[in-house]
Amino acid sequence: MEAYIYNLVNLIAIYAILAVTLNFIMGYAGIYSLAHAVFFGLGAYVAAWVALHVHPSIFVTLPAAMASAAALSLLLALPALRVRGEYFVAASLGLQVLAVTVFSEWKSFTGGIGGVLAIPPADVFGVEVFKPQHFAIVSIIALIVVIGLINALVHSSFGRNLRAIRDSESAAASFGKNVPMIKTLSVVISAALAAIAGALYASYMSFINVESFTLDTSVLVMAMVIIGGTGTVAGPIVGAALLMLLPSAISWIDFLPQTEVGALQQIIYGLGMTLLMIFRPGGIVGRRAAV
């Protein structure tokens, strides 16, 4: 039972990192990305490759994963600078679909559907961490660091500039803000921090393949942010915990056939998203209630 709980703690921490980093661009910069799983995946693949071929220390895998995600995120920054709203959602969708194809086809690096097997456990100062209860320490520290970083950024002048751009791009530009620079930086930071989640995921699961990094994952993370509360500190974490606990909660319902658990979970979070948007578009934590 203990291991079960720690296992959940690890998964919640990893997805909370994703939700917090997505919230950073969605909530504060108004960049609604449906491609967050791309950076989660790239981080995981790079970390797995580095751990297998270079060194499994997280002080090697994490920086490598973050650097590559930051570089790739420029592809997402490109449409973010050109278009807004529906167009950007569509562009990020396009990037997500393209990335899934590349993840499936670049077999020498990603193993395709077969995935990457036998990824070594995370190495922290020479100690191999793979038991769920030990890994929980690593994942929770990582989550706290990411939350701390994002909070500091949001409350800095950078964060104020971001919000100014979200509310009115032209006004921010007329105040002499370097709009393209600030937008690009926010996307890069978000992607690099999301890669941390990927790296942790790869070493914790010891196996990764493209199925974990599809559009469904991007949607799930987006749902976490929205259900929790876009643009709030606690929202994404609450959302992540809620959606990760949902399947376990449903599986306690005895009379339900095992085969319907997955479907029921999806129905609950689908309808949950819809109802929240109608009655409380600010999310569970958000202050914005429907009038």
Added chain:
Amino acid sequence: MLAIQLAITGLQTGALYALTAVGFSLIFGSTRIFHFAHGATFVIAAYLFYWVYGTGWGLVPGVLAATLGAVLFGLVLDRLVYVPIQRHEGSFFTVFVASFGVGIAVQNVIGMIFGRGFTSVSTPLSRSAEIIPGVYVSPLAWIAMLCTALLLGALHFFLRRTHTGTALRALADDPELVRTFGLNPRRIAATAFVVGSALVVPAAIITSATTGLNPTIGHHVMLISLAATIVGGIGSISGTMLAGLLLGLAESLALLVVDSQWTEAVTFAILFAFIIIRPSGLLGRIAAH
């Protein structure tokens, strides 16, 4: 020969893409509602047809049930989800998320009722015949192209020649203008949902006999519709139609060069390129900003 065959296959696929995409484009273009559950409409129509036709009720009741289901779903969604949201908030993203949620729920409800497996409607019409040596075309391919041509022709007439159609086109530019003509913008928006949802029905029915159905098929339908709408240019029905045909053709002809797992990537590479280089699309008038 292979190129001709693939072009014909692509036209068949493209014709169906065009129909579904025009439905989405009509709704999105006139009401600005990011109706992501359009894929769910497709799934509902397809499974209703499969169920009614499969239990032996025949073709006409099947088509009627599918149309009724699609139109009702569109209307109910507009009434119960979009209207309340738009009353207190205009953000496209709120509407999009709500619509997305409905799509997920519908996909899984259908899966629970009809099973998550593959089902198809069996008909001799899906069997291809050789029209010229080495080129096979099934009767359904002709039906698909004919349906598309007829329905899009009718839609054109409706939008250009009727009072409601003109109002529908005006709605996108200026809802107030619609009001000054003594029409209710809400009613006009509902009309857009009725027409747009009904347009997916032929595609849903033909798909149920050619490639077969599963509950997740709505996802692909939606992505293609969105891609065609943007590539064609938001607000342009003929642009969407053209883009739907082009995407179908590109997907099929791509097989001459790449393996089939790259075909979806081809579609979205085109979309990505359009957004960056020409966000207004093939025939679009509205700027992206």
Added chain:
Amino acid sequence: MTKVFTIMGALAACVCYTMPAAAADHTVGALFPLSGPNAVYGDVFMAGSDLAVEHINADHMLSGPMAIAYEDSQGLPQPAVVGMTKLVNVTGVPYTLSAFTGVSKAISTLAMRNSVIAVNGGGVGPDLADLGDYFWNVIPLANLEVRAAVPYLVDTLGLKKIALIYVDDPLGQALKDELETEMPKAGGELVDSFSVPTSAQQFSGVAAQVRATGADAVYVASYGNQQLQIVKQLRDNGVDAQIATYSGYAVPDALALPESEGMIITGQSVDFSREDPVTKRFVHDFKAKYDRDPTAYNVNYYNATLLYGILAAALEADGTAITGEALLAKRRATKSFDLVGGTVSFQDNGTLLFPIEVKQIKGGRAEAVTSVSFN
């Protein structure tokens, strides 16, 4: 008096209700596709494993009741790893049943690291033979199937040029490699091969390409719903060539598809008419319980489950604790096992050998045309 009976009945009902989850002394795990497009296989696999559990418990083979903790793999690697993590860390099983090539490869690392036995009775990717000491196969792998199918297609039917449609995953890749080496050996030629993504549903374009190759036969290497769609769309789009495939096609939905008529399909040969007690009991009770004839998949998961019963009973007789290590040592120390289909021995790589049957689908049933033995 009636009241007493009512209370006793209620009590008994309670006991029965809570038993499977909590009271079993012997719990083994299973990672089967219970949802998703491959769920149809899950039912087939469970029919075999559940019957074996019934038999083991009815015979009191073990010191306490046995149960299987099923986890849903969806037939996909990622959910399988999550399920396996739960089985290993939470349920704490020493022995798991596995299925599907991708799933089996993905969980093999966890099995090895935690010394938990994983037994595959459904996946047929040839590289499943090399997943380490803790990974066993009670099913002949697809390299044997290809080796049986190719000579039949080339020599007996005279179909020299074969085109391949394969799903782009470890199983499809493995079958492609196998065909590439086997076709020239038999004097035939693999004229072209077309990969399709696991999620694809549209095959009219691929069908056109297959037709353009002018191949005498098409080998379809996919599974689940996709293989049905491929076969249907090949026929719909004017491909008249002979279609051949491997054991993954032996599911009721596929055999019943009108387009399947005349297909060549291979699979492990199980002689259900054997007179040995294990086979007789299996065949009789299977028909009684499920009201249909058993298939090779039913046999494999019955055997995989029974194998645990045999090994665990032997360990209990020795007074040894039942762990993955002990089960592995016991299997190595045991020369042969009486399972359904006869007395069999494991090869050193942990794989059982069975003869392969070449069958043709006629009127919704697969009828054997020839059988090939490997030794």
